[in-house]
Amino acid sequence: MHKIIVCDHIHQKGLDLLNNQDDIHVENLADLSKDELLNHLKDADVIITRSSTNVDDKLLASVGNLKAIVRAGVGVDNIDIENCSRKGIVVMNVPTANTIAAVELTMAHIINAVRNFPGADTQLRIQRKWKREDWYGTELKGKKLGIIGFGNIGSRVGARAKAFEMDVIAYDPYIFASKATDMGIGYTKDFQDILKCDIITIHTPKNEETKNIITAKEIAKMKEGVILINCARGGLYNEDDIYDALKSHKIRWAGIDVFGKEPGTDNKLLDLDNIYVTPHIGANTLESQEQIALQAAQAALEAARGASYPNALNLPVKETELPKCIKAYLELTQKLGFFCAQANKGAIASVHLSLEGEIAKYADSLKTFALVGVLKSSLGDNINYVNAQFIAKERGIDVLVKTKEHSNSYKNLITITLATTQESLSASGTVFGEDIIRLTNINGFNTDIEPKGRMILFKNTDVPGVIGNVGNILAKHNINIADFRLGRNAHKEALALIIIDNQIPENAITELRNIPACISVKNVTI
Structure with missing residues (x-):
């Protein structure tokens, strides 16, 4: 028997669906105090929550072999998704019922x-x-x-x-x-x-x-x-x-x-x-509450049985089930996709993923993480590891994966090329050791930097004085430079990737664009 615990009140039709299953044991504990609830979670396979139950360190410490958490609604602000991922707990929501x-x-x-x-x-x-x-x-x-x-x-x-x-x-x-x-x-x-x-x-x-x-x-x-x-x-x-x-x-x-x-x-x-x-009542109709409960119950059933994890929002594996170096490449791939989507905004036409080295054997997983990264900035919580490929297909995005047994430059190398209606942009990266992630190339400009934090991509004709102008403008707006990497190409162009400590205002971006040698300025946050 699989055990599902309902932590917050949901529509009776959802409870009926759960109770009508021969292989499911259901406990509706919505009327318990939250402290008392913690004493009943150890044997749960799946729990269903709403906004009243905080899935925090305290709750996660009280569970045993919990497989999944279903948030009966859209928002997951009350769930520590990162900690759930570490424990191999799948977090799901119900994004379309309301x-x-x-x-x-x-x-x-x-x-x-x-x-x-x-x-x-x-x-x-x-x-x-x-x-x-x-x-x-x-x-x-x-x-x-x-x-x-x-x-x-x-x-x-x-x-x-x-x-x-x-x-x-x-x-x-x-x-x-x-x-x-x-x-x-x-x-x-x-x-x-x-x-x-x-x-x-x-x-x-x-x-x-x-x-x-x-x-x-x-x-x-x-x-x-x-x-x-x-x-x-x-x-x-x-x-x-x-x-x-x-x-x-x-x-x-x-x-x-x-x-x-x-x-x-x-x-x-x-x-x-x-x-x-109105007091945040967008989902408050009888019909939507019924649909939320039914969809949450169905998701809980599928997760309890291990059949699928509809609308999963995180990585559905335990840390011990993947080599540490592969997990780092999954993170890198998603970050490369997220980077490309911010640096090349627009309707996405194609996503091409190139995998060189031993990591090519994990192509299917890396493809999913690439798509989640690419689509995350526009879709937010609506994109996840389960639906990423379906949404890409639905949107008519051409997704291509190429693999190569060996890399000419690194042990393993990942490149994502994102084409939109505006332009095409490529970003490459690798992992040193087991978990040192590096962004190594952007559109042919070599770099070596951790893809993290607030970044400015400044492309310019390669002439004297540009770096000084950029520094002066950032200093004028009290923007501190944490790191500065410069790449050059054969066409007398340069690309600076600048890590900054605080958000850059729009008028500072405008001033950077007005530098005579400037070709483009892009703002990325990872």
């Missing part, structure tokens, strides 16, 4: 913002006033909706907005334009086009690229009376800047379901009268 709920909540916020239903309801029902003249709204028909992030949720919001006869435009540098245009929706590569819209909504993961994607700088370029919606993740919009713009009515209305710090009961945005707020 899609429709989140889409419809977004539409509800949009409609409230143009018609002010809560205000009209309060005046009539609570104040018992009949003042129709107070409630002139605007129509969605003909208004321009800008969608930031055109994935599973954003594309469905676009389809519904089209049904309202809105003019819809999407910004997502990680999709092909045809995904939007085939739906009759405009597509732009220029974020500034989104800032010209009447209504703006965001549907992206939260990462370094999307955090504070809307600040006072972007708001200043928006229309007077713009409407902003965020039912995705707290922190995508800068809350202080949103507050100021709402007070000045530069932003006419905002619809917010998520906050940077939750619960958001003390958030100053709640003091304003031109904002609609």
